[in-house]
Amino acid sequence: MSEALNAGLALFVLALAAWMVVARDTFAAVVGFVAYGLLLTLVWVQLHGVDVALTEGAIGGGLTGAMLVAAAARLRRTEAAARAERPGWPTRAAAALLAGGVTAALAVAVLALPVPAPSLAPETAANMGATGVGNPITGVLLAFRAVDTLLETTVVLLALIGVWSLAPDRVWGGRPGPRHRADPNETLAYLARVLPPIGLVVGVYIFWVGADLPGGKFQGASIIAAMWLLAVMAGLSDAPPISRGWLRLALVGGPLVFIAIGAAGVATAGAFLAYPDGLAKLLIKAIEWALLPSLALTLALILAGVPERPAR
Amino acid sequence: MAEFLLAAALFVLAMVALGFVRILRGPGDADRMMAAQLIGTGGIGALLLIGAAMGVGPVVDVALTLALLAAFASVAFFKAVTDGQPDDTGAAERE
Amino acid sequence: MMDTATLFGLCAAALVGLGLYAFIVNPQPLRKIIAFNVIGSGVFVLVGAVAYRGGAAGWGGDPVPQALLITGLVVAFCASALAIALLQRLAREAESVTLASDAPAAPPATPE
Amino acid sequence: MNLADLFTVAAVCAGAFFFLAGSVGLLRFPDALTRLHALTKADNLGLGLVVLGLLPRVDGVLGGLKLVVIWLLALLASAAASQLIARAVKRSEPGA
Structure with a gap:
C-alpha cells in the first residue's frame, strides 16, 4: 500500500x-x-x-x-x-529536446546510484554525543556544518538588503509595502486577531522542540514571520520604517552573536565555530535563541516588500 | 490497521486530485482558490493518516504548521483582488 | 514495484525537466520564477531521495543532506522573494514586464 | 480488530466519504458560491471525522489535544478563507 x-x-x-x-x-x-x-x-x-x-x-x-x-x-x-x-514552435521544440535530455541524464544517474548507499549517518550518530542535542539535523546544522548555517543567515540578510535597495530614492528609509487599512470588524481583521497568538505559541514550540525532535529555528521563524505578516495585511499593525536603528540592530543581532561565538571558538576550542567540549549544547542554544528573532524579522521584512511609503 | 490508514490516505489524496480538476477547469480565480483551499485541508487529512500509519509523532507538528498557514494564500488573494480598500458591503449592512 | 528512493528520484528528474522547459518557453517573468522554483524543488527531491537511501543508525534518512535541504529551501525562498521584488519594480517603472531585448524603449520613468 | 480499531475504521471511512462529497460538490455545483458552500462544509467535516478516528490511536492526552487543535485551526482557516473568497467573488461580479 x-x-x-x-x-x-x-x-x-x-x-x-x-x-x-x-x-x-x-x-x-x-x-x-x-x-x-x-x-x-x-x-x-x-x-x-x-x-x-x-x-x-x-x-x-x-x-x-x-x-x-x-x-x-x-x-x-x-x-x-x-x-x-x-516563442514560436522551433524554440519550443529545442526547449523540449533540452529538457528531455536533462531528465534522461538525471534518470540514468538515479538508476545507477551505488548499491551500498553511501551515508554519513553512522559518523553523525557517533559524534552526536558531543553536541548534546538529540535531533541529528539540528546537530548537523549547528555543530558539524555550522558554517553553512552562518552563511545562510547572512544570505537571508543580503536578500533583505537586496529587496530594500529597490526602493525609489524619495522613499528611502520609508515603510515597506502599502498601508493596509481593513474594516475593523471584518473577517480578515478577526482572523488576524485570533490566529497570531496561536501561531506565536506554535512557532516557539516548534523552535523549542527542534533540539531533540523535528523542528528548529528556521521553521519557527517562518511561522512567526507569517503571523506578523497576517497582522500587517489585516491593517492591525504596520511595517516599521527601515531607517530605524533598533530594527537594523535586531536584524544583524543574530548573525553577530553567531560570528562572536564562532570567533570565540578559535581561542577556546582551536577552530572557528568549534565549541569547547561540554559547552556545545549551551552555545548551540545561545545561537538559536539569538537567531530566532533576527530570522523571523528578516523573513517578515522580505515578505513585507520594497519600501513604498515615507517614514513620518 | 496501518494498511487501512495508508489506503485511507490514498483515497483522500484521490479526492484532493478531483479538486485539482477544478483548478484546471475553474472559470474564475476564486474557483481556483477554493480548490487550493480544499487541497490544503485534504493535505492535512492525508498527512495525519500517513503519520498515524507510520507511527511517527512529529508528522502531527507538520500538520499543525499546515493548518496554521492554510488560510494564507486565500488572504493574499483577497487582499490582491480588493487591493486593500475596506469592503463597502460591510458598511452598507451597518447603516 | 520500484522502491521509494528510485520512484521519487525519477519523479525529481521529471520535475527538473518540466521546470526547465517551462523556464525557457513561458514568456511571463513570474512564470519563469515559478518554473525556476519547480527546478529547485526537483533538485531538492533528488537530494531527498539520495538522503532517504542513506538512512542508517536508527534514522529514516541521512541527516547531513537533509540539513543542507533545509538550508537550500530557505535560500530558495529568499531568492524568489528578491526576484519578485525586482519584477514588481520593473512593472512599476516600465508598465510592462517584457524581457524581450528588442522591446520599444520604455518611457523615461516620470517621477510620480 | 478490537473496539478501538473498529471505531477508527468507521470514523475514517466516514471522513473519507465527506472528502468525496466535498470534492464532488466542488466539481458538480453550477456557480462559485454554491461550490464554496459544498467545499467548506464537506472537507471540514471530513477532516473532523478523520481526527476523531485517529484519537484512540494517539499516545497520551497531549497528542489527542494537538489533533483537536489542528482540526480547530483548519476550521478557522477554512471559515475565514471561504468568507474572503466569497467577498472576492461578489466584488468581481459587476453589480451582482
Whole structure:
C-alpha cells in the first residue's frame, strides 16, 4: 500500500508541475504552485525527512504561496502583453529536446546510484554525543556544518538588503509595502486577531522542540514571520520604517552573536565555530535563541516588500 | 490497521486530485482558490493518516504548521483582488 | 514495484525537466520564477531521495543532506522573494514586464 | 480488530466519504458560491471525522489535544478563507 501511495503522490506532483507549464493564465499556474508546495510536504514525509517537510510546509506552503498569489494578482494587467511574446514552435521544440535530455541524464544517474548507499549517518550518530542535542539535523546544522548555517543567515540578510535597495530614492528609509487599512470588524481583521497568538505559541514550540525532535529555528521563524505578516495585511499593525536603528540592530543581532561565538571558538576550542567540549549544547542554544528573532524579522521584512511609503 | 490508514490516505489524496480538476477547469480565480483551499485541508487529512500509519509523532507538528498557514494564500488573494480598500458591503449592512 | 528512493528520484528528474522547459518557453517573468522554483524543488527531491537511501543508525534518512535541504529551501525562498521584488519594480517603472531585448524603449520613468 | 480499531475504521471511512462529497460538490455545483458552500462544509467535516478516528490511536492526552487543535485551526482557516473568497467573488461580479 505504501508503494501505491508513493506512486499516487509522485503522479499528482508531476500533474501539478505539468499544469504549471501548460496553464494559459499566470494566476492559474500560481494556484497550481500553492497546491504543489502542499504535496511536496507529503513527499518529504514519505522520504522520511520530517524536518524538511516542516520547512517545506512553513515556507513552501505558506510564505511562498502568499507571495506568489499577491504578485500574480498585482501583475495581472501586464499579463496579456507578456503572453503575446510566446516563442514560436522551433524554440519550443529545442526547449523540449533540452529538457528531455536533462531528465534522461538525471534518470540514468538515479538508476545507477551505488548499491551500498553511501551515508554519513553512522559518523553523525557517533559524534552526536558531543553536541548534546538529540535531533541529528539540528546537530548537523549547528555543530558539524555550522558554517553553512552562518552563511545562510547572512544570505537571508543580503536578500533583505537586496529587496530594500529597490526602493525609489524619495522613499528611502520609508515603510515597506502599502498601508493596509481593513474594516475593523471584518473577517480578515478577526482572523488576524485570533490566529497570531496561536501561531506565536506554535512557532516557539516548534523552535523549542527542534533540539531533540523535528523542528528548529528556521521553521519557527517562518511561522512567526507569517503571523506578523497576517497582522500587517489585516491593517492591525504596520511595517516599521527601515531607517530605524533598533530594527537594523535586531536584524544583524543574530548573525553577530553567531560570528562572536564562532570567533570565540578559535581561542577556546582551536577552530572557528568549534565549541569547547561540554559547552556545545549551551552555545548551540545561545545561537538559536539569538537567531530566532533576527530570522523571523528578516523573513517578515522580505515578505513585507520594497519600501513604498515615507517614514513620518 | 496501518494498511487501512495508508489506503485511507490514498483515497483522500484521490479526492484532493478531483479538486485539482477544478483548478484546471475553474472559470474564475476564486474557483481556483477554493480548490487550493480544499487541497490544503485534504493535505492535512492525508498527512495525519500517513503519520498515524507510520507511527511517527512529529508528522502531527507538520500538520499543525499546515493548518496554521492554510488560510494564507486565500488572504493574499483577497487582499490582491480588493487591493486593500475596506469592503463597502460591510458598511452598507451597518447603516 | 520500484522502491521509494528510485520512484521519487525519477519523479525529481521529471520535475527538473518540466521546470526547465517551462523556464525557457513561458514568456511571463513570474512564470519563469515559478518554473525556476519547480527546478529547485526537483533538485531538492533528488537530494531527498539520495538522503532517504542513506538512512542508517536508527534514522529514516541521512541527516547531513537533509540539513543542507533545509538550508537550500530557505535560500530558495529568499531568492524568489528578491526576484519578485525586482519584477514588481520593473512593472512599476516600465508598465510592462517584457524581457524581450528588442522591446520599444520604455518611457523615461516620470517621477510620480 | 478490537473496539478501538473498529471505531477508527468507521470514523475514517466516514471522513473519507465527506472528502468525496466535498470534492464532488466542488466539481458538480453550477456557480462559485454554491461550490464554496459544498467545499467548506464537506472537507471540514471530513477532516473532523478523520481526527476523531485517529484519537484512540494517539499516545497520551497531549497528542489527542494537538489533533483537536489542528482540526480547530483548519476550521478557522477554512471559515475565514471561504468568507474572503466569497467577498472576492461578489466584488468581481459587476453589480451582482
